[in-house]
Amino acid sequence: MSIREMCEAFDVTARTLRFYEAKELISPIREGQKRLYSKRDRARLKLILRGKRFGFSLEEIRQLLDLYNHGGGQTTQYARTYEIAKERLVVMIAQRDELSVAIEELKEQLVWGEQMLKTAQLKDAAE
Numbered sequence: 001m002s003i004r005e006m007c008e009a010f011d012v013t014a015r016t017l018r019f020y021e022a023k024e025l026i027s028p029i030r031e032g033q034k035r036l037y038s039k040r041d042r043a044r045l046k047l048i049l050r051g052k053r054f055g056f057s058l059e060e061i062r063q064l065l066d067l068y069n070h071g072g073g074q075t076t077q078y079a080r081t082y083e084i085a086k087e088r089l090v091v092m093i094a095q096r097d098e099l100s101v102a103i104e105e106l107k108e109q110l111v112w113g114e115q116m117l118k119t120a121q122l123k124d125a126a127e
Helices: 003-010 014-022 039-053 058-069 073-126
Strands: 029-031 034-036
Touching: 003 014, 003 039, 014 039, 039 058, 058 073
Parallel strands: none
Antiparallel strands: 029 034
């Protein structure tokens, strides 16, 4: 696939692809100025994007991709991915819980703010 086709297929920018290439997460074939992406690159990009969506760092993603490249096999890669994913889920749940508390506090503050605004408006109207 060309860079344009990759961008369209994965809804990413050319800059994103070049960034992942610079980080050595994908390795397109270079023909002069053209980049050609293989099935392997497409599969790796899919995993990179999924990992980013789940909040994995680029270093964690690199480590997982490298496990497969260094002969660790799928079992090792799956086990490590599962381990990191469980850790990430714990973090995401904690963040969600913190966000839920913050949302409730903000709702309370909005109710208070609405009351204060009404009081101020009534005071201004009376003057």
